[in-house]
Amino acid sequence: xxxxxxxxxxxxxxxxxxxxxxxxxxxxxxxxxxxxxxxxxxxxxxxxxxxxxxxxxxxxxxxxxxxxxxxxxxxxxxxxxxxxxxxxxxxxxxxxxxxxxxxxxxxxxxxxxxxxxxxxxx
Numbered sequence: 169x170x171x172x173x174x175x176x177x178x179x180x181x182x183x184x185x186x187x188x189x190x191x192x193x194x195x196x197x198x199x200x201x202x203x204x205x206x207x208x209x210x211x212x213x214x215x216x217x218x219x220x221x222x223x224x225x226x227x228x229x230x231x232x233x234x235x236x237x238x239x240x241x242x243x244x245x246x247x248x249x250x251x252x253x254x255x256x257x258x259x260x261x262x263x264x265x266x267x268x269x270x271x272x273x274x275x276x277x278x279x280x281x282x283x284x285x286x287x288x289x290x
Contacts, residue, residue: 177284188248190263202246206259218272226272258288
């Protein structure tokens with residue numbers, strides 16, 4: 169498979185919003201399940217949320233109600249919309265692909281992007 173590529177990271181103030189994108193090969197992206205994960209310095213990688221090819225989603229408790237995952241099949245892209253950002257949201261964000269998932273856990277995803285940095289600071 170083609171390695172997915174994240175983009176859209178940057179610096180945002182607390183309470184602000186940011187939208188990340190995850191793109192892969194147009195021939196396969198629409199069939200993938202996509203997981204979003206993040207890792208802050210000195211901390212373990214943690215889940216953010218996942219989306220299946222049919223559009224169904226799962227969110228971690230820490231992001232539920234603030235983050236939204238969606239996909240635009242015409243652009244072969246999955247988005248992570250992040251609202252009301254907190255300093256604790258600062259991390260490198262990764263997207264990963266799988267043919268499917270059951271629990272939205274990192275071990276269910278096999279192909280990972282290089283990550284995009286999100287900084288939340290005033």
